[in-house]
Structure formats: C-alpha cells, structure tokens
Amino acid sequence: MDGGILHIFDELAIRGKSSHSFQLTRLSGKQASRTPIFSNFTLLAVLLPLIISILRVLALHVFYHAPFDVAHHFQYHSIPTVLAERGYSPEALPKDYKPYGNEIPTPRWDFSVLRTFDPPITLCFGSEWHRFPGSYLIPEGVEVQWVRSDFDGMMPRRWEASEASGIWLRNETRVVRAGRFNGANQPSTEPGTYVSDSDLLECRAEGM
Numbered sequence: 001m002d003g004g005i006l007h008i009f010d011e012l013a014i015r016g017k018s019s020h021s022f023q024l025t026r027l028s029g030k031q032a033s034r035t036p037i038f039s040n041f042t043l044l045a046v047l048l049p050l051i052i053s054i055l056r057v058l059a060l061h062v063f064y065h066a067p068f069d070v071a072h073h074f075q076y077h078s079i080p081t082v083l084a085e086r087g088y089s090p091e092a093l094p095k096d097y098k099p100y101g102n103e104i105p106t107p108r109w110d111f112s113v114l115r116t117f118d119p120p121i122t123l124c125f126g127s128e129w130h131r132f133p134g135s136y137l138i139p140e141g142v143e144v145q146w147v148r149s150d151f152d153g154m155m156p157r158r159w160e161a162s163e164a165s166g167i168w169l170r171n172e173t174r175v176v177r178a179g180r181f182n183g184a185n186q187p188s189t190e191p192g193t194y195v196s197d198s199d200l201l202e203c204r205a206e207g208m
Helices: 002-033 036-063 066-085 111-116
Strands: 121-125 142-146
Touching (some): 066 121
Parallel strands (some): 121 142
C-alpha cells in the first residue's frame, strides 16, 4: 500500500511540474510578443509589402505612361488644331474669371461638334495597336481604326455605337457576334477590322 501511495505522489509531482512548465512557457510567449524585436518585426512585415506596392505603382506610372500621354496629346492638342483649321474657336472664359497667381488659362473646346463631322475624324494605330489605352479616353465623335501591319493575330474591333436597353447604357457590350473573336488568336476575316486603303490617306495618325 505504501508503494501505491508513493506512486500517486510521484504522479502528482510530475503533473505539477508539467503544469508549472506550461505556465512559464505561456508567460514567456506573452512577454516575447511585447518585446521591441517582435514589434519591429511585425511593423516590418506590414510596411515592406506596402512600400514595394507603392514603388510598383510609381514605376508603372513613370515608365509605362506613354499611351496615356499620346491620348492626352491627341485630345488637347491635335483635336483643337483640327477644330481651329475648320473655323471653330475655343469657348470664351467667364466674365468673372480671375487667374490664380501666374496661372495661364487653358482654352476649353466644345468637342460635341465632332459628332457632326462627315466623314468623322479618325485616329489610326499601326504596329503599336496593343498600346491603345481604350475607347473611354477618346472623345465621342472620333473613330479609332487599325492599320494593317505584320501582326497576323486577332485584332480588337472598333467600338460600335449602340442604344441603351434597360439598365444597360451600351447594349453592344452584351452582344455576342459569332466569328469576330476566337480563342486561337486567329485573324478575323470580317470586314471593318482594318482601315481601308482609301480611308488610310485621310487617317490622321498620331505617331503610332
């Protein structure tokens, strides 16, 4: 019987040591999380990806901004030149307009007249067609066309006018036209993909 009692006391002693060791380990973990090294490591783990992401955004803006610069030049320099050649004038400044400091007022043009041109102004893209920033950056009334180049794959199509249908402001975005696009990157034989040779002479290219 004495042996059984000793065995019970030994087991309780082992459990007590294990429990004490667990408490010490738990306390040491809490204390470690409050040390400057742990706090600085957590801060670094958050700030480092944030800094890399910001640098990537800045790199894309600085080194890959040329297509947007071309679209900006076309809208604010080339189109006003065409409008001036056709006898249009920029909008007059408000009578109560006062320049701020050394501010030079920028002429504002009414681009709505572009919709009345027949034939319309056409912006052509050649071998650099893949740098086209999108139709939303081109004023309404200007058509975008592609000049045939050495590329023999599938080309984008000109944005076609469409009327609103219900909640869809541009119904063309939900129309599927068979044979126009494919998953094999094969060129489309449908007319209208490239600008015609007769219209190419009238196409006003912007260096692309």
